[in-house]
Amino acid sequence: MDIGGTKCAVCLADADGRIRTRREFATQVERGPEAILSELEDTAEAILQETSTGNGGLIGIGVSCGGPLDPERGVIQLPPNLPLWDNVPVRAALESRFPGVQVRLENDANATALAEWRLGAGRGCRNMAFMTVGTGVGGGLILEGRIYRGTSFLAGEIGHTTVLRNGPLCRCGKRGCLEALASGPGVAALAQESVDYGRGRALMARVGGKKASITARDVVECAKEGDAFCAGILEEAGTYLGLGIANLLMILNLERVVLGTLAVHAGELLLKPVREAVSVYAWKPIAEVCSIVPAELGDRAQDLAAVSLWMQDP
Ligand SMILES: [Zn+2]
Numbered sequence: 001m002d003i004g005g006t007k008c009a010v011c012l013a014d015a016d017g018r019i020r021t022r023r024e025f026a027t028q029v030e031r032g033p034e035a036i037l038s039e040l041e042d043t044a045e046a047i048l049q050e051t052s053t054g055n056g057g058l059i060g061i062g063v064s065c066g067g068p069l070d071p072e073r074g075v076i077q078l079p080p081n082l083p084l085w086d087n088v089p090v091r092a093a094l095e096s097r098f099p100g101v102q103v104r105l106e107n108d109a110n111a112t113a114l115a116e117w118r119l120g121a122g123r124g125c126r127n128m129a130f131m132t133v134g135t136g137v138g139g140g141l142i143l144e145g146r147i148y149r150g151t152s153f154l155a156g157e158i159g160h161t162t163v164l165r166n167g168p169l170c171r172c173g174k175r176g177c178l179e180a181l182a183s184g185p186g187v188a189a190l191a192q193e194s195v196d197y198g199r200g201r202a203l204m205a206r207v208g209g210k211k212a213s214i215t216a217r218d219v220v221e222c223a224k225e226g227d228a229f230c231a232g233i234l235e236e237a238g239t240y241l242g243l244g245i246a247n248l249l250m251i252l253n254l255e256r257v258v259l260g261t262l263a264v265h266a267g268e269l270l271l272k273p274v275r276e277a278v279s280v281y282a283w284k285p286i287a288e289v290c291s292i293v294p295a296e297l298g299d300r301a302q303d304l305a306a307v308s309l310w311m312q313d314p
Contacts, residue, residue, distance in 0.1 A: 001040050002108075002302045003065040003090075005029060005081025008036065010043040012051060013307040015059060017119050021047050022303065029081075033088045041097045060102045061094055062309030064302065067107035071153060074105045104309045109156060110147050111305035112297075113140025116258045118308045120296035125255040129248060130295070131158060133241065133270075134261035136171075137179040143252065159183070163243050178244040182237045184216035184262055191219050191233045202227040220266045234266055235273040242277025249282045249290055260295035267294065 002009040005027060012021040023043050027036060044061070048054055066079040074091020076082065091103040106114070113130035116122045122130065126145050132138045137159030141148040148155050159179035160172050167176025168189065180186050191214050195204055203222045207213045223230035245257055263270050271292060279287050297304055 001044070001061065001063045002306050003027070003036070003040070003063065003076075003082070004108075004302070005066070005079075008040055009303055010040060010047060011303045011307060012047050012053065013303075015311060017115075017304060017307055017311055019300075019303060019307065021051060023047065027082075029083065032084045033076075033082070037088075037090065037093055041094065044098070055098050055101050058098070058101050060104060060310040061098065062111070062306040063090055063094070063103065063105045064108045064111040064306040064309070065090075065105065067109070067153070069105060069107055069153070071104070071106050071110075071149065074103060076105070106147070106305075106309055107140075107153070108302070108305055109138040110140040110149065111309060112260070112301050113142055113156075113258075114147060115297055115301055115304040115308040116260075116295055117142045118311050119304055120301075121258045121293045122256055127252065127254045128256040128258060129156070129158065129245075129252070129254055130258045130260065131245075132260040133182060133263050134184055137183050137241075141252070158244055158248055161244055161247060163240050163247075178240060181240040182244070187216040187219055187233060187237045187262065188214055190236060191216075191230070194229075194233065200227075200229040203230055216262055217265065220262070220269070223266070223269050231269055234269045238270045238273030239277045241270070242274040243281050245274065245292065246278045246281030246287070249278065249286050253286055254290050257290060257292045258295050259292065260301070264294045264298065 007024055008027050009024045011019045013019045025039060065076055066081050068077045070077060076085045076088045076090050078086045091105055094103045116130050117128060122128045128142045130140045139156040139158040141156045160177045162176045163178045164176035164181060168180040169175055170177035170180035192211050194200060195211055203218060206218050206222055219230045219233050223234055275292055
């Protein structure tokens with residue numbers, strides 16, 4: 001089960017991660033957790049009946065949801081995209097509806113890291129970080145072949161490490177966070193500020209002269225068409241991303257860093273400056289054992305995040 005602010009999905013998958021059936025519905029957050037949980041349960045039950053699987057045929061139920069949440073107690077603790085979910089005991093609810101079936105709850109960044117590690121770009125390594133580079137810069141860590149959650153389940157928040165003193169304001173309230181400089185909105189903001197000096201004509205033409213409507217996607221598309229100004233914006237964001245990753249590598253000596261969303265869309269336009277910055281800011285023997293690669297699971301990542309919670313360790 002994937003619980004999101006916009007949509008929820010329920011999948012039935014094999015133990016090797018092959019999805020056999022999938023249903024999706026609009027979350028409609030204003031309904032509150034009880035109604036949404038009921039729809040998740042009803043959907044799961046319908047799938048089990050149609051496929052003649054039954055509770056006994058299940059290895060377990062995996063639930064992926066935005067944090068904060070407590071994976072040990074199975075409780076969702078007021079994520080920003082689910083404003084009414086204040087201390088909702090998801091695991092207890094599902095275990096009472098599906099007796100005899102175990103439930104695992106994990107935050108979506110950790111679960112996606114697990115999915116990329118088991119099925120995607122992280123296959124075959126023991127120490128990796130996964131980072132989404134989308135609306136936010138979220139992260140999940142796999143260390144020595146296991147999810148690393150930290151003391152209060154907040155490990156991996158690389159997006160909110162400081163990479164520029166007195167830098168732009170981040171939505172978390174701090175200044176100069178990696179997320180404020182290298183997320184989708186960070187890239188858009190950088191482009192919007194920089195077009196002021198008569199530069200970025202191709203980008204302005206693309207958005208019909210409306211500076212405020214420039215998005216990261218516009219910057220990427222324009223850069224792909226060979227526009228040097230937009231390539232420069234991605235280089236700037238990629239350099240900050242690389243600086244943040246270098247700091248992470250100096251602490252964790254990772255084997256692989258898997259980058260999602262913007263890195264997948266922009267490809268080498270973003271990855272090249274990231275790797276260059278890593279080689280500047282991390283020691284050579286640390287940088288050279290780590291490959292920095294785009295995520296592989298794409299649109300399937302959210303479903304596979306929940307599924308991977310019950311897959312065998314490779
Ligand atoms: Zn922040």
